[in-house]
Amino acid sequence: MSKKVAFNTLGCKMNQYESDSLASDFIKGGYQVVPFEDPADVYVINTCTVTNKSDRKSRNSINKARKQEDAVVVVTGCYVDSTKESLESSTGITFLIENKRKNQIFSMVDAYFNGELKHINSEKDVFDFHTTDKGLRTRATIKIQDGCDSFCSYCIIPYVRGAGISRPVSDIEDSIKDHLKQGFKEIVLTGINMSCYNYNGVTFIELLTGILKIDGDWRLRISSLEPDMMDDKIVELFKHPKMTPHLHLCLQSGSETILKEMKRTYSYSEYREIIENIRSIIPNFNVTTDLIVGFPGESDELFMESLNACREIGFGHIHTFKYSKREGTIAAKLPNQVSEKVKSERSESVRGVAEELKLNYRKSLIGSNQRVLVEKYENGFCSGFGENYVPVSFKSSVDLNNQFVNVKLTELLSGNDPYLVGEIV
Numbered sequence: 001m002s003k004k005v006a007f008n009t010l011g012c013k014m015n016q017y018e019s020d021s022l023a024s025d026f027i028k029g030g031y032q033v034v035p036f037e038d039p040a041d042v043y044v045i046n047t048c049t050v051t052n053k054s055d056r057k058s059r060n061s062i063n064k065a066r067k068q069e070d071a072v073v074v075v076t077g078c079y080v081d082s083t084k085e086s087l088e089s090s091t092g093i094t095f096l097i098e099n100k101r102k103n104q105i106f107s108m109v110d111a112y113f114n115g116e117l118k119h120i121n122s123e124k125d126v127f128d129f130h131t132t133d134k135g136l137r138t139r140a141t142i143k144i145q146d147g148c149d150s151f152c153s154y155c156i157i158p159y160v161r162g163a164g165i166s167r168p169v170s171d172i173e174d175s176i177k178d179h180l181k182q183g184f185k186e187i188v189l190t191g192i193n194m195s196c197y198n199y200n201g202v203t204f205i206e207l208l209t210g211i212l213k214i215d216g217d218w219r220l221r222i223s224s225l226e227p228d229m230m231d232d233k234i235v236e237l238f239k240h241p242k243m244t245p246h247l248h249l250c251l252q253s254g255s256e257t258i259l260k261e262m263k264r265t266y267s268y269s270e271y272r273e274i275i276e277n278i279r280s281i282i283p284n285f286n287v288t289t290d291l292i293v294g295f296p297g298e299s300d301e302l303f304m305e306s307l308n309a310c311r312e313i314g315f316g317h318i319h320t321f322k323y324s325k326r327e328g329t330i331a332a333k334l335p336n337q338v339s340e341k342v343k344s345e346r347s348e349s350v351r352g353v354a355e356e357l358k359l360n361y362r363k364s365l366i367g368s369n370q371r372v373l374v375e376k377y378e379n380g381f382c383s384g385f386g387e388n389y390v391p392v393s394f395k396s397s398v399d400l401n402n403q404f405v406n407v408k409l410t411e412l413l414s415g416n417d418p419y420l421v422g423e424i425v
């Protein structure tokens with residue numbers, strides 16, 4: 001009987017990409033991937049440390065796995081890199097693996113079951129993750145960059161993931177071609193800070209230009225960029241038919257004062273100009289964002305500036321974080337830290353506005369067409385995501401899984417995540 005492996009992945013898209021690739025290694029090695037709640041022979045917890053809440057979730061997940069007798073427990077990810085010493089004294093963890101050795105997890109676990117001691121190569125390439133198994137996802141995420149040199153005053157990531165490092169252009173193009181050959185039709189580029197991509201002088205824009213020349217009926221999504229790299233050249237690239245009109249552009253705050261304290265490298269007015277510029281070319285362009293509430297010194301007035309900025313931009317989705325003090329960062333030492341109570345209230349206010357804006361954005365698409373990549377077929381309905389990264393469902397007598405279908409949007413149905421309904425064109 002094949003051995004069972006279960007994953008719990010916390011945090012960013014990059015962790016998700018790395019877990020998917022690891023799961024594919026286990027599948028190729030004859031293992032069966034099961035939900036984290038099910039009994040398994042191996043539990044892999046891919047942790048995150050971006051906020052106090054991520055630390056707590058990582059610890060809870062580790063504790064849950066440690067209770068499973070006889071199971072191999074592998075803990076990896078940013079929480080390991082930031083708290084390795086204290087985790088080393090915990091019992092019940094079989095392997096503690098830092099980010100730079102994460103890609104060796106399958107070979108270590110498999111060697112362990114075979115009674116071998118695997119030598120760990122500490123110099124292993126951080127980009128050496130294999131093609132994701134087609135059965136795991138509809139969209140293929142490709143890692144192009146790791147680390148960050150920006151040192152925003154609140155962020156622990158540059159200390160945990162290290163300096164920015166870019167993946168060779170040919171590796172990225174080969175990986176995309178491999179995934180397309182496997183049948184993937186949507187490619188998502190990911191990295192910790194893709195804006196600083198630079199491989200031997202090849203910039204992110206030049207990388208994109210090359211990628212868009214790869215033949216076939218497929219589309220490209222850029223997960224997240226920093227506003228400081230959004231010049232006219234990149235806006236121009238969004239006109240390419242393979243590019244999807246959606247971008248996660250981290251605002252973090254709508255207050256000029258707070259942005260300066262955060263050591264972000266743009267002002268709110270520059271951010272707004274970028275969005276106006278891109279929407280003057282692609283009117284329905286979907287902008288989603290991250291917003292931090294309760295940064296030290298954020299008064300009620302400065303918070304209102306953030307809330308007004310959200311309304312002014314009209315985001316399709318807002319991911320809100322309560323500011324979390326990360327030891328070792330500049331912001332941890334700033335005066336005027338905001339109380340947890342106020343942070344929670346502000347976070348609730350942003351959530352309310354975010355829901356309203358999401359509804360408005362999705363409603364604005366009614367009457368237009370979306371090219372939907374179908375992910376599911378259930379009860380005579382196909383569902384998936386349109387190019388603007390909005391969920392769409394439509395009636396169909398056949399399962400059109402993994403096919404592009406042009407759908408005219410006719411209404412918005414409310415629910416936990418309101419989705420658009422339409423008819424095949």
Ligand code: SF4
Nearest residue numbers: 148150151152155157
């Ligand atoms: S750009 Fe700023 S927020 Fe993003 S990972 Fe780098 S330091 Fe952190």
